[in-house]
Structures are given as C-alpha cells and as structure tokens.
Amino acid sequence: xxxxxxxxxxxxxxxxxxxxxxxxxxxxxxxxxxxxxxxxxxxxxxxxxxxxxxxxxxxxxxxxxxxxxxxxxxxxxxxxxxxxxxxxxxxxxxxxxxxxxxxxxxxxxxxxx
Amino acid sequence: xxxxxxxxxxxxxxxxxxxxxxxxxxxxxxxxxxxxxxxxxxxxxxxxxxxxxxxxxxxxxxxxxxxxxxxxxxxxxxxxxxxxxxxxxxxxxxxxxxxxxxxxxxx
Numbered sequence: 001x002x003x004x005x006x007x008x009x010x011x012x013x014x015x016x017x018x019x020x021x022x023x024x025x026x027x028x029x030x031x032x033x034x035x036x037x038x039x040x041x042x043x044x045x046x047x048x049x050x051x052x053x054x055x056x057x058x059x060x061x062x063x064x065x066x067x068x069x070x071x072x073x074x075x076x077x078x079x080x081x082x083x084x085x086x087x088x089x090x091x092x093x094x095x096x097x098x099x100x101x102x103x104x105x106x107x108x109x110x111x112x113x
Numbered sequence: 114x115x116x117x118x119x120x121x122x123x124x125x126x127x128x129x130x131x132x133x134x135x136x137x138x139x140x141x142x143x144x145x146x147x148x149x150x151x152x153x154x155x156x157x158x159x160x161x162x163x164x165x166x167x168x169x170x171x172x173x174x175x176x177x178x179x180x181x182x183x184x185x186x187x188x189x190x191x192x193x194x195x196x197x198x199x200x201x202x203x204x205x206x207x208x209x210x211x212x213x214x215x216x217x218x219x220x
Binding site: 106 | 149156158159203205208209210211212
C-alpha cells in the first residue's frame, strides 16, 4: 500500500505571497492532520480533517487554512507569508476504526525569503 | 507549562546500553500516548503506543505509562548506533507533541 504523499517536496516563496500544499493520505484513511515543524518549536499541530470536516484546530493564525476533498486528499494554504513560516510542513493520516496511530508523509520544506 | 514536555537532550549512551527517554504531560485526561522516531531529514515514524498504566514491550522497546505521576517513558534495550534519532512523544487526545529528545548511541 502506498504511503502518505506530499507535494511539492520543496518550495521557496517570498514574503507576502501565498502557498498551497497538498497531501494524499494512505488509501482508506479518512483522517488527515497537518503539522508545522521548526527547530525551535518542534512539531506543532495545525489542524485535522475527517470526512471533509475540520475536526480539530491548533493555535495558528487565520492565515493558515485547510480543506479536505471527498477522496480524502487535503490541502493547506498559507496566505501573506512571513519569514517565520519557514518550516517543514508534515501531513499525517490515521486509519479508520480502532487504530489511532499516525502515518506521516515526507513533508514539504517551505522557505520564505 | 507545555502540555507535553520532553528533555531535548542530547542523551548519549554507549552501544549495548539501555536508553531511557521520558515525557511528562499536564492533562490528566490524556489516555493514549505514542512514541515516534524521527531520523534527521526524515518524517516521524511510529514505534510504540500505550493506552493503559504499566508497561508494554515490543522487541527492544518498552513503553511505560504512569497516569498518577503523569509521565510516559520509552526504554530502548541493547541500544544500537542506528537508534540515534529524535524521539517524539504524542498525547493523543490533545494531538500535542513534545519537542523531542535527541538520542545519540556511540559505537
């Protein structure tokens, strides 16, 4: 079974621009979560989607948004980029039913200049 | 106080020794914890989960959960240089991760 995929893998943007990142979960997984990882703050939860609905949200400004499609693929968008948004953005999916473990994608490395 | 806290390390142990990684949490309602391993430049991968008080063993790994004292630990027996990585603790209910502990196993 294919793992979680994320595109693009690397991205360089300029302050003020916006960016859209994509995540395709493992087949059959309906829950998708997004995380921001930086050396100083570690892994921080952005939001979780399940069946196209946002189920949980972390403490990030409204510039960070996301959505999930009917095929469980998810996108996150960051508008008006700031230098501090430079980070590794990780997407993870969870299996349905009793399993709560997460399977992470390879991440998208975003650099804001 | 962060909801899940870990010592950032690095924790240095010689090959063959037992590595002990700890995580404390503030939410008494947390029921489930997961340990992930993250190699440099890679994404986290699940290695252990624990739902109930006590110990859970899987190969060289043992997870321990103490709800009364609000800590969860991961023991790695017979540590190998390939175990050198950052270990992240997650409290499931809050979807919160600790900042991770870097483990260095020297040959």
